[in-house]
Amino acid sequence: MPSAPAGTLYRGREGMWSWVAHRVTGVLIFFFLLVHVLDTALVRVSPEAYNAVIGTYQTPIMGLGEIGLVAAIVFHAFNGVRIILVDFWSKGPRYQRTMLWVVVGLFVVTMAGFLPRQLMHIFGGN
Amino acid sequence: MAATSPDLAAPRSPYARKKVTRTNYELYSWMFMRASGVVLIVLIFAHLWVNLVAGEGVNAINFGFVAGKWASPFWQVWDLLMLWLAMFHGTNGVRTIINDYAERDGTRLVLKLFLYLAFTVVVVLGTLVIFTFDPCPTDAPADLLASFCTA
Numbered sequence: 001m002p003s004a005p006a007g008t009l010y011r012g013r014e015g016m017w018s019w020v021a022h023r024v025t026g027v028l029i030f031f032f033l034l035v036h037v038l039d040t041a042l043v044r045v046s047p048e049a050y051n052a053v054i055g056t057y058q059t060p061i062m063g064l065g066e067i068g069l070v071a072a073i074v075f076h077a078f079n080g081v082r083i084i085l086v087d088f089w090s091k092g093p094r095y096q097r098t099m100l101w102v103v104v105g106l107f108v109v110t111m112a113g114f115l116p117r118q119l120m121h122i123f124g125g126n
Numbered sequence: 127m128a129a130t131s132p133d134l135a136a137p138r139s140p141y142a143r144k145k146v147t148r149t150n151y152e153l154y155s156w157m158f159m160r161a162s163g164v165v166l167i168v169l170i171f172a173h174l175w176v177n178l179v180a181g182e183g184v185n186a187i188n189f190g191f192v193a194g195k196w197a198s199p200f201w202q203v204w205d206l207l208m209l210w211l212a213m214f215h216g217t218n219g220v221r222t223i224i225n226d227y228a229e230r231d232g233t234r235l236v237l238k239l240f241l242y243l244a245f246t247v248v249v250v251l252g253t254l255v256i257f258t259f260d261p262c263p264t265d266a267p268a269d270l271l272a273s274f275c276t277a
């Protein structure tokens with residue numbers, strides 16, 4: 001296999017960094033999914049086993065981790081739509097940079113809605 | 127030098143694309159990433175809303191909560207679809223990444239064997255859990271179960 005020279009930046013700028021972020025979030029979500037199916041499988045062991053493990057998801061530390069996970073999914077989902085538009089919409093490639101800022105804007109709005117809610121759940125007790 | 131000459135095209139013959147693969151596997155995989163992505167947005171966002179945002183959010187999740195959802199075929203099918211699509215989408219994505227970075231044939235082979243093993247275990251286990259789940263196990267304390275178990 002031909003190998004690429006190390007330490008190069010492909011074009012750089014928004015196009016490359018959004019691709020890097022899409023890749024990193026995709027892998028992160030995938031590994032969480034593997035763990036998440038295993039923890040859910042504990043419902044087949046016993047109610048006690050499931051409740052014990054899901055209880056750790058309700059601690060403040062894990063609550064903050066869930067924020068990171070939701071952020072990863074929200075970015076990956078919105079940027080995924082951007083990728084699809086770049087591929088299938090005739091003007092997609094021309095507006096790829098504008099669409100990235102739309103993705104970032106929608107991301108901020110979505111997280112602004114989720115954050116207070118989640119912080120209330122993990123620190124406010126309800 | 128070898129006695130036979132290499133296979134050269136006749137001078138000035140038009141460019142002919144050489145077919146190097148027999149199937150369109152990568153094209154279908156590319157299409158699948160996009161199609162499954164669109165469906166996953168709906169499946170996952172509703173999943174996060176119901177389990178993390180609505181009501182008491184993550185604090186409400188326990189055995190009884192799961193039993194309440196999977197007592198309904200609606201959520202069984204929802205979660206099954208989400209499991210299968212996300213696992214195919216994620217596994218296919220990681221396959222691409224392995225192909226991109228693992229340059230030695232042996233490394234690629236080993237990494238993909240692990241990947242497909244994880245895929246098989248998680249999909250089979252997850253599917254069995256959804257369909258063999260008993261929302262009201264008889265040997266469990268009643269206060270851990272959904273209210274409809276005792277009603």
Ligand code: HEM
Nearest residue numbers: 023026027029030077080083159163166167216219220222
């Ligand atoms: C929420 C809805 C989702 C959308 C709209 C979406 C969309 C996409 C798209 C369009 C691609 C690009 C594929 C390509 O370039 O050929 C992709 C790649 C990927 N996705 Fe998703 N996806 C979603 C959810 C997920 C989930 C749940 C996982 C993990 C289980 C995941 C893991 C990945 C991975 C690992 C890649 C490969 C990244 C790469 O090749 O750089 N995605 N996704």
